[in-house]
Amino acid sequence: MSACKTRTTLLLNWYANPYHTPIFIAKELGFYEKEGLHLAILEPNDPSDVTEIVGLGSVDYALKAMIHTIAAKTKGFDVISIGTLLDEPPTGLISKPEAKISTFEDLKGKRVGYIGHFGKIIVDDLFAQGGLKPTDYKAVRVGMHLIEALKQDVVDTGIGFVNFQKVECEHLFNGANFLRIDELAGLGCCCFCSVMLIGNAKKIEQNSEQTHALMRATQRAAAFTTENPEEAFKILCRAKPELNTSLQQKIFMRTLPFFSRNLLNVERDWEKVGAYTRHLKVAAEDFDQSVCYTNQYIPTIPYSDQKPVGCAL
Amino acid sequence: MSACKTRTTLLLNWYANPYHTPIFIAKELGFYEKEGLHLAILEPNDPSDVTEIVGLGSVDYALKAMIHTIAAKTKGFDVISIGTLLDEPPTGLISKPEAKISTFEDLKGKRVGYIGHFGKIIVDDLFAQGGLKPTDYKAVRVGMHLIEALKQDVVDTGIGFVNFQKVECEHLFNGANFLRIDELAGLGCCCFCSVMLIGNAKKIEQNSEQTHALMRATQRAAAFTTENPEEAFKILCRAKPELNTSLQQKIFMRTLPFFSRNLLNVERDWEKVGAYTRHLKVAAEDFDQSVCYTNQYIPTIPYSDQKPVGCAL
Numbered sequence: 128m129s130a131c132k133t134r135t136t137l138l139l140n141w142y143a144n145p146y147h148t149p150i151f152i153a154k155e156l157g158f159y160e161k162e163g164l165h166l167a168i169l170e171p172n173d174p175s176d177v178t179e180i181v182g183l184g185s186v187d188y189a190l191k192a193m194i195h196t197i198a199a200k201t202k203g204f205d206v207i208s209i210g211t212l213l214d215e216p217p218t219g220l221i222s223k224p225e226a227k228i229s230t231f232e233d234l235k236g237k238r239v240g241y242i243g244h245f246g247k248i249i250v251d252d253l254f255a256q257g258g259l260k261p262t263d264y265k266a267v268r269v270g271m272h273l274i275e276a277l278k279q280d281v282v283d284t285g286i287g288f289v290n291f292q293k294v295e296c297e298h299l300f301n302g303a304n305f306l307r308i309d310e311l312a313g314l315g316c317c318c319f320c321s322v323m324l325i326g327n328a329k330k331i332e333q334n335s336e337q338t339h340a341l342m343r344a345t346q347r348a349a350a351f352t353t354e355n356p357e358e359a360f361k362i363l364c365r366a367k368p369e370l371n372t373s374l375q376q377k378i379f380m381r382t383l384p385f386f387s388r389n390l391l392n393v394e395r396d397w398e399k400v401g402a403y404t405r406h407l408k409v410a411a412e413d414f415d416q417s418v419c420y421t422n423q424y425i426p427t428i429p430y431s432d433q434k435p436v437g438c439a440l
Numbered sequence: 441m442s443a444c445k446t447r448t449t450l451l452l453n454w455y456a457n458p459y460h461t462p463i464f465i466a467k468e469l470g471f472y473e474k475e476g477l478h479l480a481i482l483e484p485n486d487p488s489d490v491t492e493i494v495g496l497g498s499v500d501y502a503l504k505a506m507i508h509t510i511a512a513k514t515k516g517f518d519v520i521s522i523g524t525l526l527d528e529p530p531t532g533l534i535s536k537p538e539a540k541i542s543t544f545e546d547l548k549g550k551r552v553g554y555i556g557h558f559g560k561i562i563v564d565d566l567f568a569q570g571g572l573k574p575t576d577y578k579a580v581r582v583g584m585h586l587i588e589a590l591k592q593d594v595v596d597t598g599i600g601f602v603n604f605q606k607v608e609c610e611h612l613f614n615g616a617n618f619l620r621i622d623e624l625a626g627l628g629c630c631c632f633c634s635v636m637l638i639g640n641a642k643k644i645e646q647n648s649e650q651t652h653a654l655m656r657a658t659q660r661a662a663a664f665t666t667e668n669p670e671e672a673f674k675i676l677c678r679a680k681p682e683l684n685t686s687l688q689q690k691i692f693m694r695t696l697p698f699f700s701r702n703l704l705n706v707e708r709d710w711e712k713v714g715a716y717t718r719h720l721k722v723a724a725e726d727f728d729q730s731v732c733y734t735n736q737y738i739p740t741i742p743y744s745d746q747k748p749v750g751c752a753l
Contacts, residue, residue, distance in 0.1 A: 215701070217667060289667050315740065316702075353697035354530060354602050383696035384666035388528070389629075427628065 132165035133337050138189040139170050140177055140322060141271060143367050145379035146213055146291060147190070148359055149386065151366045153348035162340035173270055175243030181206050181327050187334070188326045188341065193400050194319040198245055200419050201410045205328045208420035210342060210390035212349075213322035213382070217307055221293050222284035223277060224302035231257050231311060240269035240276050240285025245409070250286070252407055253311050274299060288320070290381035298374045312403070318396030319403055323420070331424075342424045346390050353386050392420040445478035446650050452483050453490055453503040453635060454584060456680050458692035459526055459604060460503070461672055462699065464679045466661035475653035486583060488556035494519050494640050500647070501639045501654065506713050507632040511558055513732050514723045518641045521733035523655060523703035525662075526635035526695070530620055534606050535597035536590060537615035544570050544624060553582035553589050553598025558722070563599070565720055566624050587612060601633070603694035611687045625716070631709030632716055636733070644737075655737045659703050666699050705733040 139147055150168060153159050159166045169186065171177055178196065181189045182204025190212055191199070199206045220239065222228040228237065234254070241247050250266050269276040273285040274295045287293060289305060296303035309317045324345065331338050352359040360379045364371040401416030410416075452460055463481060466472050472479045482499065484490055491509065494502045495517025503525060504512075512519045533552065535541040541550065547567070554560050563579050582589040586598040587608045600606060602618060609616035622630045637658065644651050665672040673692045677684040714729030723729075 217663075350530075356693060356697075380669060380693060380696070383693070384669075384699055384701065386697055388697065 132160070133163055133334075133340075134165045134167070135334075135337060135341070136167045136169060136186040136188065137341075138177055138180060138186045139168065140174055140190040140192070142170050143168075143370070144291065145360070145363065145370065145375055146216070146288075146322065146382045146385070148352045148363045148379065148382075149212065149345055149348040150190075151363050152351050152359055153344045155362045155366050156348070156351065158344035158347050159341070162344045164337065164340055164344065166341070173243070175245075175270075178202075178204050178206055178325070181325060184327045184330055186327075187330050187337075188324060190322050191325050192319065193321045193323055193396065194249075194404060195245055196323055196325050197400060197404045197414075197416055197419050198409050201404070201414060206325050206419075207328040207331060208323040208325050208392055209331065209338060209424045210324040210345070210422075211321055211387040211392060212324055212345075212390070213385050214387045214393075215317040215321050215396070216291075216382075216385045217289040217317045218286065218309070218320040219289065219293070219305045219307040220284045220311075221273070221277075221287045221296050222304045223296065223300040224304060225300075226283050226304065228284055228304050228306065231306065234284070234306075235259060235263050237283040238265045238267050238281070240267050240273050240282035242270060242273075242286060243268065246286050248407055248409060249308065249312075253308065257311070290385060291378055294378045294381050295374065298377070314399060314403060316396060316399055318393070319400045321393075321396060323392070324390070335424075338424045339426075342390065343426045346388075346426050349386055349388055349390060353383065353388055356380070356383055390425055392422050392425075445473070445476055446647075446653075447478045447480070448647075448650060448654070449480045449482060449499040449501065450654075451490055451493060451499045451502040452481065453487055453505070455483050456481075456683070457604065458673070458676065458683065458688055459529070459601075459635065459695045459698070461665045461676050461692065461695075462525065462658055462661040463503075464676050465664050465672055466657045468675045468679050469661065469664065471657035471660050472654070475657045477650065477653055477657065479654070486556070488558075488583075491515075491517050491519055491638070494638060497640045497643055499640075500643050500650075501637065503635050504638050505632065506634045506636055506709065507562075507717060508558055509636055509638055510713060510717045510727075510729055510732050511722050514717070514727060519638050519732075520641040520644060521636040521638050521705055522644065522651060522737045523637040523658070523735075524634055524700040524705060525637055525658075525703070526698050527700045527706075528630040528634050528709070529604075529695075529698045530602040530630045531599065531622070531633040532602065532606070532618045532620040533597045533624075534586070534590075534600045534609050535617045536609065536613040537617060538613075539596050539617065541597055541617050541619065544619065547597070547619075548572060548576050550596040551578045551580050551594070553580050553586050553595035555583060555586075555599060556581065559599050561720055561722065562621065562625075566621065570624070603698060604691055607691045607694050608687065611690070627712060627716060629709060629712055631706070632713045634706075634709060636705070637703070648737075651737045652739075655703065656739045659701075659739050662699055662701055662703060666696065666701055669693070669696055703738055705735050705738075 178199030276282045293303045397416045404410040491512035589595045606616045710729045717723040
């Protein structure tokens with residue numbers, strides 16, 4: 128049946144959740160199909176695996192934060208960002224209200240959950256800059272399970288998005304404190320956590336037409352999601368019935384301000400995050416982040432679900 | 441009591457509605473007050489009055505679409521955009537489902553509502569490019585009352601936002617058709633309708649510190665709105681109790697993807713809209729739209745409701 132379609136793969140950065148809506152919309156509404164793509168959407172068990180798998184060429188495309196994309200490149204993985212799915216979702220240290228962590232000083236003596244290797248580097252840097260010694264806190268690797276770790280009292284706080292883990296924390300513990308990492312680190316933006324559409328650079332060059340098709344369909348779905356949010360959430364739940372809860376609906380709504388509608392890589396943000404990775408010594412002093420992204424696959428046609436019916440200027 | 445505060449005025453582009461939330465949040469949460477501003481928020485009865493009033497210096501600041509800001513400048517009004525409130529809200533011709541207007545051709549013989557002088561120019565240009573003669577349709581000025589005009593069967597369709605009038609139409613008539621103007625006109629974006637923070641250029645130069653303060657408070661409120669949407673809507677309703685309805689809540693939710701978080705003027709969008717105004721012969725061939733905006737008042741500090749508590753890189 129799909130003999131005439133191109134089989135390709137996209138690995139999510141996390142278990143499927145509402146911030147992936149445009150991907151599921153493009154799949155469910157047949158936007159990928161209409162572009163000739165038979166796209167398999169995959170989920171990781173450990174988000175730290177993603178860039179390596181893309182680098183090795185096991186999957187064609189994936190989602191990953193801007194800072195991880197740079198980190199992967201510096202490690203020699205052949206990855207490149209072809210666009211933005213989520214634009215600067217504010218990221219911070221999330222905790223239950225009763226933990227009373229509302230300033231940096233309150234973090235002393237606390238157990239701090241991080242996702243993977245790179246989160247540990249960020250946390251250690253933040254705490255060192257805040258004047259804390261490594262013995263003043265305990266970093267605990269929690270992967271995708273921050274909320275479970277808070278519930279089981281394994282950590283006092285941990286890294287997450289304002290539109291995702293903070294909402295889960297509010298829901299479960301009747302409130303949440305949130306210390307923004309960009310502010311703790313003086314970054315001035317949350318671009319380091321922007322979620323990018325990435326790919327294996329060599330494969331993307333080889334499959335240029337397929338990549339254009341992927342981006343056209345995804346941009347169309349991003350427009351659909353932001354212009355028809357209630358319908359988009361319903362369609363997401365059709366694809367992933369376990370998301371049909373009031374909590375997930377709230378996470379979806381909280382994510383609406385952060386979806387990129389044009390999918391563009393933002394140069395200013397890459398520059399800031401490039402400087403941050405050099406500061407963290409993840410990238411060498413002379414590392415140029417402009418090798419990490421391209422906007423050449425961003426569609427130039429209007430990004431909307433509606434076909435042009437009129438005239439061109 | 442407010443002797444030490446600077447009195448200033450901001451004229452909305454429309455009657456107060458959910459897309460003005462950041463302005464009301466900044467007022468209600470005292471962000472303007474903390475910046476030393478005593479801001480009077482004003483509403484127009486005819487949105488066509490706005491740029492002229494700003495140009496004459498009767499009010500200090502206002503909201504107005506990008507395209508109107510350029511049009512005002514070409515008419516000699518001394519206005520300038522200092523930032524973006526709403527980023528590319530898709531704009532189109534809205535109609536009841538039973539009108540069966542789903543392609544450009546369906547518009548023949550129809551009564552088309554427009555807001556003011558400039559909307560008429562856009563509609564006439566669209567229809568001329570679509571090959572329709574002026575006798576093939578009837579343009580009807582409806583100001584801010586499109587939905588009422590649809591209800592009273594005065595027009596068959598009219599111009600509005602996907603996140604505002606289209607939602608009202610869906611609510612009242614159990615559905616809405618929507619023909620996007622950017623696509624009819626081949627613009628490739630809805631930037632011509634981006635809602636800008638504008639001001640009287642001379643007054644802004646004279647009151648540079650006050651303008652910086654206004655933008656800091658507004659950006660902080662835009663961050664608050666997008667990061668705490670439920671709470672933001674509640675606060676909006678505290679300021680404007682008549683907005684406390686399920687329809688307005690839906691309009692608010694539909695607006696979330698379009699709030700600008702950083703308030704930046706986007707050069708690419710100004711260029712596109714500059715070209716569009718030259719095409720419409722609203723601006724002269726040699727008109728340079730870069731005189732219409734400045735980003736010098738955009739805060740460079742992190743845009744968040746939370747004060748930095750840590751260290752700077």
